[in-house]
Amino acid sequence: MIRVRNLSKTFVTQKRYPGFLGSLKGLVTREKVRTVAVDDVSFDIDAGEIVGYIGANGAGKSTTIKMMTGILTPSSGRVTVDGVVPWERRMANAANIGVVFGQRTQLWWDLPVTESLTLLRDVYGVPKGEYEKRIAFLDEVLGLSEFSGSPVRTLSLGQRMRADLAASLLHRPKVLYLDEPTIGLDLIVKEKVRKAIKELNREFGTTIILTTHDLADIEELCRRIIVIDSGRLVYDGSLDELRAKYGRARTVRFHLAPGAELDLAPLSAEIAALDPSSRTVMEDGELAVTFDRAKAGVGAVVQKVLARHEVLDYAISETKIEEIVKRIYLEAEAGR
Ligand SMILES: Nc1ncnc2c1ncn2[C@@H]1O[C@H](COP(=O)(O)OP(=O)(O)O)[C@@H](O)[C@H]1O
Ligand SMILES: [Mg+2]
Structure with a gap:
């Protein structure tokens, strides 16, 4: 058509x-x-x-x-x-x-x-x-x-x-x-x-x-x-x-203990050393880390965060379509 x-x-x-x-x-x-x-x-x-x-x-x-x-x-x-x-x-x-x-x-x-x-x-x-x-x-x-x-x-x-x-x-x-x-x-x-x-x-x-x-x-x-x-x-x-292509992507959301400021840049760099396509951001008051679970284990990511900040709770989820699209943009930019 x-x-x-x-x-x-x-x-x-x-x-x-x-x-x-x-x-x-x-x-x-x-x-x-x-x-x-x-x-x-x-x-x-x-x-x-x-x-x-x-x-x-x-x-x-x-x-x-x-x-x-x-x-x-x-x-x-x-x-x-x-x-x-x-x-x-x-x-x-x-x-x-x-x-x-x-x-x-x-x-x-x-x-x-x-x-x-x-x-x-x-x-x-x-x-x-x-x-x-x-x-x-x-x-x-x-x-x-x-x-x-x-x-x-x-x-x-x-x-x-x-x-x-x-x-x-x-x-x-x-x-x-x-x-x-x-x-x-x-x-x-x-x-x-x-x-x-x-x-x-x-x-x-x-x-x-x-x-x-x-x-x-x-x-x-x-x-x-x-x-x-x-x-x-x-x-x-x-x-x-x-979804299949990016289906290996996981997002872990951390509910951080109030108080001490989180220094995002060094943490983000440490996780990027495990998976260069990872994204570590603060979102809705939570720390959200999205990564390919074939490259970085959930355990390793959790450890990196725990080493830097006190965490009250965390949850692992499949990556939302929104996050997948952001990754496509990032990959397109990296390829330019
Ligand atoms: N009439 C126009 N004159 C000059 N630049 C334009 C005009 N229309 C759109 N643009 C530019 O072209 C790009 C794409 O715009 P647009 O197609 O409206 O994007 P989107 O709909 O995805 O938000 C933007 O950088 C915008 O500023
Ligand atoms: Mg438009």
Whole structure:
């Protein structure tokens, strides 16, 4: 359904200097700054897949989505979505896709949700009877009637997201792009939005690409993830494979006795001597050490910590997916 080949995007912007004199300097020197936002990315997505496109802030997720949706033209590389090059045939592409950006609405700010939806019905030329049927489904999945009479500007973030989802789905697109669909939502609404996404995919086989930095979205929705870091693809595969590959990773959390300060750097160095890919950090008031148990034994790690600090309690856990992704970033950086 989607083919992405050697896709790159470089932004060229004017270098900025701080202050008024700085802005004059910027005018005079006209120095340019080049940002490589997406760097030689390739992947294929089959019809009906839900793929998580993940990466840290500024990794290049939105830029990729903007090229796949035809909003931006790439610096080089190629994309086809259902055979259409998005930025060359915008109208043909628009008929195939739905897009939701979590950070801003595509609806008319002052209009009640129902009016926005009927406007879109006319834009897409959805017949009346068919429209009623689709709205009934969307209402069932997204609970639209709760707020459909209210102007968009008065909606809560969660309601707005549900309205935006409905709007992007009215024309039954084959492909749905969701850029941070759960950002800023509370847990209950997140859950609702995730359920709706799953339901859509099951009911209509909609191909879904979602960017997120909430890994709970991924665990609940995606079998496959693509990870990018500084514009480069660093992982493309199933979540299960990722777990298997990093399944040897363990995290030990230490509840330290209050009082004496812990000197993290020497401890971290000692554990790194056992396993160079280990991570030793303070997290939520606890000391967390993540390491490959094939390289460093749990016992050896515990000993290193006990030698330096009094410990009230500790617990060993499988590594969370969040930690695994951090390790992928670190490995990618080490390889550069
Ligand atoms: N219009 C733009 N002009 C210049 N730089 C941009 C523009 N859009 C994004 N960038 C830069 O490209 C990089 C990737 O941004 P983005 O794709 O928004 O990342 P993400 O969505 O993963 O947070 C960042 O360094 C960002 O500052
Ligand atoms: Mg983004």
